[in-house]
Amino acid sequence: MQLVVGRVGRAHGIKGEVTVEVRTDEPELRLGPGAVLATDPASAGPLTIESGRVHSGRLLLRFEGVRDRNAAEALRNTLLIAEIDPDERPDEPDEYYDHQLIDLDVVLADGTEIGRITEISHLPSQDLFIVERPDGGEVMIPFVEEIVTDIDLGEQKAVIDPPPGLIDDRAARDEVADGHRVSSRDRDEESGAGA
Incomplete structure (x- = not known):
């Protein structure tokens, strides 16, 4: 089964790094070094993650073979897709994919x-x-x-x-009286709260 785990953003610096919009609860597992990801469009991949780091709250990735800003910019808006076992479960028993x-x-x-x-x-x-x-x-x-x-x-x-x-x-159905709906304002006036 395939799962979209991220979307490539803009290039960062001149050495091929890209920002990534993370779309997985487990970025360390799905977007870690060595992970091989399919892409949409398919022509951009597959991509193998060479390295990753967090900078100013954003995930930055470098892919094998992407060495400069132009190559990184060419990947912009590419979806990153991981192949996962449909029976795989998160580590916590009360969590689900x-x-x-x-x-x-x-x-x-x-x-x-x-x-x-x-x-x-x-x-x-x-x-x-x-x-x-x-x-x-x-x-x-x-x-x-x-x-x-x-x-x-x-x-x-x-x-x-x-x-x-x-x-x-x-709650609103319970307040239907005499064929018309009673609003909260009507109730306040009836109880004297609106005075």
């Missing part, structure tokens, strides 16, 4: 179907499952232990225990 989570069915503990994971969004504070609902809509589910209670790769499902309002607007 994106490809293992994509297409899992998302269900509640009682088996109610919520949808299917189509994408993982990696944000600075947490990861999100992008879930396609059976009706074609989308819902974002934080990948945190309090909400995602179980990942079962054998059954190809993720079990969730969402707070009210995350999956559907249960």
Whole structure:
């Protein structure tokens, strides 16, 4: 199985180094010296990493055979692709690779179907499952232990225990009264809080 692990940015200096936008949780494993990577476009590779270092918070790589700035610039925007074993798991038991989570069915503990994971969004504070609902809509589910209670790769499902309002607007439905929706402003006025 192939996995995009980085994208080549601009050249750095005059000796063939390039900046790399990292797209893997394990750069030391996937983008370490000696790693051989396929590329997109395929004509740019395969590329073998000769050396790497972090400079001003950015990963810099040098590839075998890329010796000057012009050769490095020619690689700009090239995707770096690693070949990985589809059964390979991260070292931590509660961690997963994106490809293992994509297409899992998302269900509640009682088996109610919520949808299917189509994408993982990696944000600075947490990861999100992008879930396609059976009706074609989308819902974002934080990948945190309090909400995602179980990942079962054998059954190809993720079990969730969402707070009210995350999956559907249960709280808003509860507020429908006399055929019209009661807004939070209406509730405040009824209770005298808005006065």
